[in-house]
Amino acid sequence: xxxxxxxxxxxxxxxxxxxxxxxxxxxxxxxxxxxxxxxxxxxxxxxxxxxxxxxxxxxxxxxxxxxxxxxxxxxxxxxxxxxxxxxxxxxxxxxxxxxxxxxxxxxxxxxxxxxxxxxxxxxxxxxxxxxxxxxxxxxxxxxxxxxxxxxxxxxxxxxxxxxxxxxxxxxxxxxxxxxxxxxxxxxxxxxxxxxxxxxxxxxxxxxxxxxxxxxxxxxxxxxxxxxxxxxxxxxxxxxxxxxxxxxxxxxxxxxxxxxxxxxxxxxxxxxxxxxxxxxxxxxxxxx
Numbered sequence: 001x002x003x004x005x006x007x008x009x010x011x012x013x014x015x016x017x018x019x020x021x022x023x024x025x026x027x028x029x030x031x032x033x034x035x036x037x038x039x040x041x042x043x044x045x046x047x048x049x050x051x052x053x054x055x056x057x058x059x060x061x062x063x064x065x066x067x068x069x070x071x072x073x074x075x076x077x078x079x080x081x082x083x084x085x086x087x088x089x090x091x092x093x094x095x096x097x098x099x100x101x102x103x104x105x106x107x108x109x110x111x112x113x114x115x116x117x118x119x120x121x122x123x124x125x126x127x128x129x130x131x132x133x134x135x136x137x138x139x140x141x142x143x144x145x146x147x148x149x150x151x152x153x154x155x156x157x158x159x160x161x162x163x164x165x166x167x168x169x170x171x172x173x174x175x176x177x178x179x180x181x182x183x184x185x186x187x188x189x190x191x192x193x194x195x196x197x198x199x200x201x202x203x204x205x206x207x208x209x210x211x212x213x214x215x216x217x218x219x220x221x222x223x224x225x226x227x228x229x230x231x232x233x234x235x236x237x238x239x240x241x242x243x244x245x246x247x248x249x250x251x252x253x254x255x256x257x258x259x260x261x262x263x264x265x266x267x268x269x270x271x272x273x274x275x276x277x278x279x280x281x282x283x284x285x286x287x
Contacts, residue, residue, distance in 0.1 A: 010092060
């Protein structure tokens with residue numbers, strides 16, 4: 001297919017994906033789902049105050065709440081219309097992939113969404129603990145009135161960070177399936193990876209207590225070791241299929257052994273010299 005045909009195909013796929021996102025946005029806004037989402041996001045803040053006596057949140061700008069509703073409806077519509085725009089992207093990429101690569105892509109896409117949702121849900125559960133630490137206590141005689149737009153942005157960014165962090169083990173499995181890293185190499189990195197998980201958890205979690213930080217780090221570490229197990233099974237399958245051609249156990253600067261076994265060649269038939277051929281042809285002509 002020429003380059004211009006590829007560009008036209010990409011334009012058409014992106015336009016259809018955009019229409020799907022717009023349809024999801026309109027459906028969310030028309031059904032009022034954005035209001036329900038906003039209420040769920042404010043629940044961790046309300047739960048801090050007994051008997052529902054939480055101070056009302058503030059609106060500083062004239063159109064801040066309206067723009068926030070549009071933003072929430074847009075993100076919700078993006079999630080709802082995910083099958084449409086993911087299909088359009090897949091329809092553009094799939095013709096250039098092999099059958100095995102398509103099967104892997106199906107598995108990775110199917111696993112990416114639950115992992116992201118699990119990380120976002122964990123972040124939502126941790127938000128309440130963070131608010132307990134960050135907001136002033138009742139005895140300090142301060143008003144805990146928060147600005148709604150900044151609060152929602154803080155919660156959604158928090159959920160986004162956790163959701164993306166839960167995709168890291170899936171990335172490790174993808175690198176193994178692509179043949180870029182082996183399970184043995186991944187296992188040799190476990191100390192560094194676990195240390196980085198704890199550092200990330202200490203920065204990402206808003207509470208100073210070690211329980212929330214350790215919970216997130218242990219979840220990420222457990223998923224990393226599960227990814228190592230999947231990579232080990234894939235390496236065993238690849239080794240059985242390829243026999244001795246698997247060189248994943250070698251170092252980067254170590255030369256691979258060449259198992260060259262030349263095939264036996266039969267003894268060639270004797271070839272007559274050119275002058276003998278000329279004499280034989282003249283003799284055949286004279287006869």
